[in-house]
Amino acid sequence: MRIDVLTLFPEMFQSPLSCSILKRAQDSGLVEITLTNIRDFAANNYRKVDDKPYGGGPGMVMMPGPFFDCFEHVQKLSPQKGRVILLTPQGQKFDQAKAVELSAENRLILIAGRYEGFDERIRIGLGAEQISIGDYVMNGGELAAMVIVDAVARLLPGVLGDEDSAKNDSFGESAGGGLEYPQYTRPEVFRGMKVPDILLSGDHGKIAEWRHQQALERTQKWRPDLLTEDNKPK
Ligand code: 9D3
Numbered sequence: 763m764r765i766d767v768l769t770l771f772p773e774m775f776q777s778p779l780s781c782s783i784l785k786r787a788q789d790s791g792l793v794e795i796t797l798t799n800i801r802d803f804a805a806n807n808y809r810k811v812d813d814k815p816y817g818g819g820p821g822m823v824m825m826p827g828p829f830f831d832c833f834e835h836v837q838k839l840s841p842q843k844g845r846v847i848l849l850t851p852q853g854q855k856f857d858q859a860k861a862v863e864l865s866a867e868n869r870l871i872l873i874a875g876r877y878e879g880f881d882e883r884i885r886i887g888l889g890a891e892q893i894s895i896g897d898y899v900m901n902g903g904e905l906a907a908m909v910i911v912d913a914v915a916r917l918l919p920g921v922l923g924d925e926d927s928a929k930n931d932s933f934g935e936s937a938g939g940g941l942e943y944p945q946y947t948r949p950e951v952f953r954g955m956k957v958p959d960i961l962l963s964g965d966h967g968k969i970a971e972w973r974h975q976q977a978l979e980r981t982q983k984w985r986p987d988l989l990t991e992d993n994k995p996k
Pocket of ligand 1: 851898900
């Protein structure tokens with residue numbers, strides 16, 4: 763998969779992209795991620811990319827000119843059309859189903875904004891879908907773009923060491939779309955807390971049953987919302 767990110771702060775992506783799984787995925791050619799700085803397409807001498815809103819009001823608005831020049835440049839970096847996604851607080855909320863859907867694409871073009879928002883003609887001109895990562899206010903779309911890159915990349919075949927790891931995740935099959943069962947490793951007793959006997963019993967049938975029960979109880983207790991009909995995975 764190819765992922766292009768348009769941003770005013772490419773530096774924000776450097777560290778997460780150069781660690782662990784995302785680094786390995788890029789090194790092995792499973793995902794190619796290109797960062798393009800929108801400011802490089804500012805036409806004026808001061809490299810200005812934002813301006814005051816027509817009609818007044820607080821904050822600044824991202825100008826359409828530099829943005830479209832940047833977008834057209836990025837599109838030409840590869841012949842694939844790509845699925846274009848604008849990160850905005852008013853977008854559709856990102857979830858695991860959306861991550862799975864996006865992981866089937868051959869190219870994503872993610873656009874992170876700053877300021878109070880984009881000039882409306884950016885939204886209209888792109889005809890892009892909008893995605894939010896949740897109902898809280900961040901300083902820009904960069905971390906949201908990073909969240910999408912991370913969640914999508916780990917679903918690509920070969921990115922995780924074990925082919926099945928992604929499928930076994932929470933929101934996978936552990937509790938039918940619920941939370942994961944509790945895990946233990948050595949030592950058997952830590953600060954007076956013992957590993958449940960059943961996990962040491964060697965009875966794999968009983969262990970599977972216990973884990974399923976635990977997963978269900980934890981989901982009921984901590985995330986009952988995951989058990990309602992409209993949250994069940996399709
Ligand atoms: C006063 C209206 N604000 C909208 C809630 C203006 C505004 C605040 C913060 C506009 C943009 C931003 C920056 N946030 C994002 O660009 C963003 C975001 C977010 O803040 N939360 C969750 N997901 C996302 S995706 C992009």
